[in-house]
Amino acid sequence: MRDGDRVTRAAARRRMSVGELAIWRSLVDTTAELRRILGAQLLRDSGLSPADYAVLLALSEAHGSRLRSSELAAVIDWERSRLSHHLGRMERRGLIRRDDCSTDSRGAEVSLTEDGAGMFRGATAPHALAIKRNFADALTPEQFEALADILRTLQNHLRPEQTATSREDLHV
Amino acid sequence: MRDGDRVTRAAARRRMSVGELAIWRSLVDTTAELRRILGAQLLRDSGLSPADYAVLLALSEAHGSRLRSSELAAVIDWERSRLSHHLGRMERRGLIRRDDCSTDSRGAEVSLTEDGAGMFRGATAPHALAIKRNFADALTPEQFEALADILRTLQNHLRPEQTATSREDLHV
DNA sequence: CGAATTTGATTGACGCGTCAACCATATGCT
DNA sequence: AGCATATGGTTGACGCGTCAATCAAATTCG
Numbered sequence: 001m002r003d004g005d006r007v008t009r010a011a012a013r014r015r016m017s018v019g020e021l022a023i024w025r026s027l028v029d030t031t032a033e034l035r036r037i038l039g040a041q042l043l044r045d046s047g048l049s050p051a052d053y054a055v056l057l058a059l060s061e062a063h064g065s066r067l068r069s070s071e072l073a074a075v076i077d078w079e080r081s082r083l084s085h086h087l088g089r090m091e092r093r094g095l096i097r098r099d100d101c102s103t104d105s106r107g108a109e110v111s112l113t114e115d116g117a118g119m120f121r122g123a124t125a126p127h128a129l130a131i132k133r134n135f136a137d138a139l140t141p142e143q144f145e146a147l148a149d150i151l152r153t154l155q156n157h158l159r160p161e162q163t164a165t166s167r168e169d170l171h172v
Numbered sequence: 173m174r175d176g177d178r179v180t181r182a183a184a185r186r187r188m189s190v191g192e193l194a195i196w197r198s199l200v201d202t203t204a205e206l207r208r209i210l211g212a213q214l215l216r217d218s219g220l221s222p223a224d225y226a227v228l229l230a231l232s233e234a235h236g237s238r239l240r241s242s243e244l245a246a247v248i249d250w251e252r253s254r255l256s257h258h259l260g261r262m263e264r265r266g267l268i269r270r271d272d273c274s275t276d277s278r279g280a281e282v283s284l285t286e287d288g289a290g291m292f293r294g295a296t297a298p299h300a301l302a303i304k305r306n307f308a309d310a311l312t313p314e315q316f317e318a319l320a321d322i323l324r325t326l327q328n329h330l331r332p333e334q335t336a337t338s339r340e341d342l343h344v
Numbered sequence: 345c346g347a348a349t350t351t352g353a354t355t356g357a358c359g360c361g362t363c364a365a366c367c368a369t370a371t372g373c374t
Numbered sequence: 375a376g377c378a379t380a381t382g383g384t385t386g387a388c389g390c391g392t393c394a395a396t397c398a399a400a401t402t403c404g
Contacts, residue, residue, distance in 0.1 A: 015304075016300060016301075016303065016304035016308045017308075019316070019320075020304075020307075020308040020316060021300070021303065021308075023316060023319055023320050023323065024303055024307055024308065026320070026323045026327070027203065027319070027323060028203070028207065029249075030323050030326050030327055030330075031199060031200070031203045033330060034326070034330070035200065037330070049389090049390090051390080051391095068352085069352070069353065070351090070352060070353080077201075078391095079391080079392075079393095080352075080353065080354090081353085081354080081355085081391080081392070081393080081394095082390085082391055082392075083353095084353060084354055084355085085354090085355090085389095085390075085391075085392095086389095086390080086391090088354085089389070089390085101352090104351095104352075104399080104400075105398085105399060105400085106351070106352045106353065106397095106398065106399045106400070107351095107352055107353075107399095108352080108353065108354095128188060128193070129188075131188065131193065131196055132187075132188035132192075134329070134330065135192075135196055135326070136188045136192045136193075136196065137329070138325055138326050138328075138329035139322065139325060139326070143318070143321070143322050143325065144191070144192060144195060146315070146318035146319075146321075146322065147195055147199070147318075147319075147322055148191075148195050148198070149315070149318075150311065150315050150318065150319055151195065151198045151199060151202050153310055153311060153315065154202050154206070154307070154310050154311075155198070155202055156310075157306070157309070157310035158202075158205060158206070158209070158306065221359090221360090223360080223361095240382085241382070241383065242381090242382060242383080250361095251361080251362070251363090252382075252383065252384090253361080253362070253363080253364095253383085253384080253385085254360085254361055254362075255383095256383060256384055256385085257359095257360075257361075257362095257384090257385090258360080258361090260384085261359075261360085273382090276369080276370075276381095276382075277368085277369060277370085278367095278368060278369045278370070278381070278382045278383065279369095279381095279382055279383075280382080280383070280384095
C-alpha cells in the first residue's frame with residue numbers, strides 16, 4: 001500500500017479545513033500569476049505565446065524536427081482539435097509547415113521552418129532566465145525538494161497508474 | 173533583510189538547474205490538470221464555469237450581495253473589460269443583474285438574481301468536495317505546511333510590498 | 345472482395361480573454 | 375464658469391480552446 005493511499009483513506013471522512021481551502025486558492029492564484037508574468041515576458045522577448053513555445057519545443061526535441069500531428073498532440077498533451085487550430089495559425093505566421101505524410105495519406109507531418117527554429121532558439125534563453133528569476137531564485141533547495149515531493153504526491157493521486165517520476169512526459 | 177532576499181542574491185549568479193526547470197514544468201502541468209478536472213466537475217455538477225463561480229462567490233460575500241463593477245473586478249482581480257464581457261454573458265443567462273448606480277451615474281451595480289444565488293448555493297458543496305477529493309485528501313499536514321510556506325515565499329518574491337499572509341485577497 | 349468500423353486530422357460554432365478604442369460622467373484646476 | 379483630465383464602464387476585433395460534426399483514408403472482418 002502506497003503512502004498516498006493511506007493518507008487518502010485516513011482523510012476521507014474529514015471535512016476540508018478552511019486552511020486547506022485557502023492553500024488551494026493560493027496555489028491557483030500564485031501559479032496563475034506566475035504564468036501570466038512569464039507568458040507576457042515571453043511574448044515581449046520573442047513574440048511567442050506559451051502555446052507557441054510548447055509546440056516549437058516539442059518539434060525541436062523531435063527526431064529531425066518533425067512529428068506526426070497526433071504524436072505532437074500526445075507529446076504536449078493537447079486535444080487534436082486544439083492543435084489543428086493552433087497549427088493553422090502558426091502556419092500562417094510561417095513558424096511551422098505541414099506536409100502530407102508519406103506512409104499514411106490521412107496524416108500530416110509537422111516540421112519547423114527556418115523562421116520557427118530561429119524564433120525558438122531566440123526565445124529559449126530569456127525564457128529560462130525569466131523562470132529562474134521569477135520562480136527558481138525564490139526557493140531554497142529544501143523548498144524545491146518539498147515541492148517536488150508534493151507534486152509527485154499529487155500526480156500520483158490524480159493518475160495512480162503512471163510512474164510519476166518519468167521525465168519523458170514533462171513539457172512546457 | 174528578509175530571508176527571501178538572501179536566497180535571491182545567493183542564487184542570482186547560478187544557472188537554473190534542469191531539476192529546477194523540471195519542477196517548474198511539473199508545477200504548471202499538475203496545477204493545470206487540477207484546474208481542468210475541477211472545472212469540468214463544477215460545470216457538470218452545477219452548470220457554472222470557474223469564472224462564473226468566482227463572480228458569484230464575490231457577490232455572495234459582498235454586503236447585500238451587491239457590488240460596484242470595479243469593486244467586483246478588484247475583488248476577483250480581473251481586468252474591467254473581461255468582467256464587463258463576462259457580466260454580459262451572465263446577465264443573459266439570468267445569473268446576475270446590472271443596475272445604474274445611484275451615487276455615480278457612470279457606474280453600474282452588480283447584484284445576484286434569485287437564480288444566480290440558488291445556482292451558487294447548489295454549487296458550493298460539491299465544489300468543495302471535489303477540491304478535497306482531488307487535492308486536499310492527497311497531502312499530509314506536513315506537506316500542507318510546506319506548500320503554504322512555498323506559496324508565501326513565492327508571493328513575497330512576486331509582490332514584495334504586500335503582506336503575504338493577509339487572507340482577505342484570496343478568492344477562487 | 346466489399347461493407348462496416350476505426351483512425352488521423354480538419355472545420356464551424358460558440359464562449360472566453362486581451363488589447364485598444366471609445367463613450368459619458370465626474371473631478372481638478374485656473 | 376470652463377476646459378482639461380481622470381474615472382467607470384462598454385465595445386469590437388482578434389486570437390484562443392472546446393465540443394460536436396465532418397471527411398477521407400486505413401483497417402477489420404464477414
